[in-house]
Amino acid sequence: MTSIGIGLCGLGTVGQGVCEHLFGNRALLQQRLGLDLAVVAAAVRDVAKPRRLPADATTVRITGEWRDVVDDPRVRVVVELIGGLDDAFDLILAALKAGKTVVTGNKALLAERGAEIFAESERQGVPVFFEASTAGGIPIIKAVREAFVVNHFLSFHGIVNGTSNYILSRMTDAGLEFADALAEAQREGYAEADPTLDVNGWDAAHKAIILASLAYGSWLRPADLSVAGIDLVSADDIRFARQLGWRVKLLASIRARDAGVSASVWPTLIPAGHVLASVNGVFNAIMVRGDVVGDALFYGRGAGGSPTASAVISDLADAATALVSGGVPRCSGFRPHALYGRALPPGELESRHYLRLAVDDVPGVLGQVAGALGANGIGISSALQPEEHDSGDRAQLILMLDRAKESQMQRAVAELEALPCVRGTAKLLRVESFGS
Ligand SMILES: NC(=O)c1ccc[n+]([C@@H]2O[C@H](COP(=O)([O-])OP(=O)(O)OC[C@H]3O[C@@H](n4cnc5c(N)ncnc54)[C@H](OP(=O)(O)O)[C@@H]3O)[C@@H](O)[C@H]2O)c1
Known part of the structure; x- marks a missing residue:
């Protein structure tokens, strides 16, 4: 049986998962693919660190230098799972220049430098696979490139950060405040010691950049996106949203408009009865709307060693099959349909909003607030003023606003915060009803 040599760079959470399942399900893979995916070399930072590797992996050459893996003549596919930007970029470029197929799960790198990587891939005629970069075990990249080949993509709406979704779920179900839910997520192993990119929305934004770029034909820059994280959501917002019939989710939204592509990540109120509202805990889900297929929903685990390994190994199978057949894989490279090349500036993005203000509990306040909104062309669709008071003479005013x-x-918001009757800063979240 033909054997394809795999070089694994990185044996952390995902790398160990890949190793475990390549060895563990080796016979199944051989049966299905008619070839052998053989891990022959692996690179780590610290070779002395104890690792959980399968017994059969003793044949794998483990080195502290990723260049050894790229240069190993037995290695035909290089898997980049070291994460980060600089070394990972150098590694991928070195592998492509050596004519070796690349598989990566590095969303941050693709979002920042995808244009350069795919230009090099094109120049060398060597493919880069990246299923694991977006929504872990959910095969969304393959679906966009292959299963939906006849569609123009109208929109994508996704819950693509499991850590944020776990925290919001706990805030909703147990009434926890953000800080307590985050601490619980860290104790349970669902949040990193440094959860910055998860809670500030940028991990989800990286995935949105990859999806939008794949679907719409040019790499969006981080500055093209409007991004806000769940660190601005409080238990009060979740409670008020529930009273109004909504759930709060960190929603990545990508839309094709005549004027260009819009992409954003925001804590968003979605209807309590919508299917995405029932996606809880660490699970991810992505709703794709195509002009031919209509709505399609993908649901699954967006992170973790095994789900992410499932995506990496799917890429390895495609890469190896193409190498054996001598053909270019159908899903290789970056082949967008290029009908939309422009990104809409974030200021132009339109949405409905939820606005919460702490205001003086005196007559005439609603009129002043409505006046400031009206002066900016923003209508109020409903208002809630709970009986409970913050303290003394202060009240909460919750407004559901029309599109703006x-x-x-x-x-x-700047004008409202300058009003003498408004205390502190306004709380602004988005509202999405999933219309056209
Ligand atoms: N974790 C997930 O659930 C998940 C999901 C989707 C995508 N991803 C992506 O997958 C990638 C890997 O994530 P991970 O969670 O597996 O990371 P991780 O647990 O931190 O593992 C990183 C691995 O890379 C090695 N490494 C780091 N820098 C290196 C260098 N310069 N040369 C050689 N080896 C180096 C580390 O070596 P040592 O072990 O010696 O420190 C470690 O084995 C990231 O791009 C991440 O965004 C992760």
Whole structure:
């Protein structure tokens, strides 16, 4: 049986998962693919660190230098699972220049430098596979490139960060405040010691950049996105949203408009009865809307050693099959349909909003607030003023607003915060009803 040599760079959470399942399900893979995926070399930072590797993995050459793996003549596919930006970029470029197929799960790197990587892939005629970079075990990249080949993509809406979703789920179900839910997520192993990119929305934004770029034909830059994280959501917001019939989710939204592609990640109120509202805990889900297929929903585990290994190994199978057949894999490289090349500036993004203000509990306040919003062309669709008071003479005012551009909302919020009857800063979340 033909054997394809695999070089694994990184034996952390995902790398060990890949190793475990390549060895563990080797016979099944041989049966299905008619070839052998053989891990022959692996690179780590610290070779002395104890690792959980399968017994059969003793044949794997483990080195502290990723260049040894790229240069190993037995290695035909290089798997980049070291994470980070600089070394990972150098590694991928070195592998491509050596004519070796690349598989990566590095969303941050693709979001930042995907354009350069795919330009090099094109120049060398060597493919880069990246299923694991977006929504872990969910095969969304393959679906976009292969299963939906006849579709123009109208929109994507996704819950693509499991840590944030776990925290919001606990805030909803147990009434926890953000800090307590985050501490619990860290204790349970669902959040990193440094959870910054998860809670500030940027991990989800990296995935949105990859999906949008794949679907719409040019690499969006981070500055093209409007991004806010769940660190601005409080238990009060979740409670008020529930009273109004909504759930709060960190939603990545990508839309094709005549004027260009819009992409954003925001804590968003979605209807309690919508299917995405029932995606809880660490699970991810992505709803794709195509002009031919209509709505399609993908659900599964977006992170973790085994789910992510499942995606990496699917890429390895495609890469190896293409190498054996001598053909270019159908899903290789970055082949967008290129109908939309422009990104809409974040200020132009339109959405409905939820606005919470702490205000003086005196007559006439609602009129002043409505006046400031109206002066910026923003209508109020409903208002809630709970009986409970913050303290003494202060009240909460919750407003559901009509559609407005982000730039309009920013101006209105600045004016509202300057009103003498408004205390502190306004709380602004998005509202999505999943219309056209
Ligand atoms: N974890 C997930 O659930 C998940 C899901 C989807 C995508 N990803 C992506 O997959 C990648 C890997 O994530 P991970 O969670 O497995 O990371 P991790 O647990 O931190 O593992 C990183 C591995 O890379 C090695 N490494 C780091 N820098 C290196 C260098 N310069 N040269 C050689 N080896 C180096 C480390 O070696 P030592 O072991 O010696 O320190 C470690 O084995 C990241 O890009 C991540 O965004 C992760």
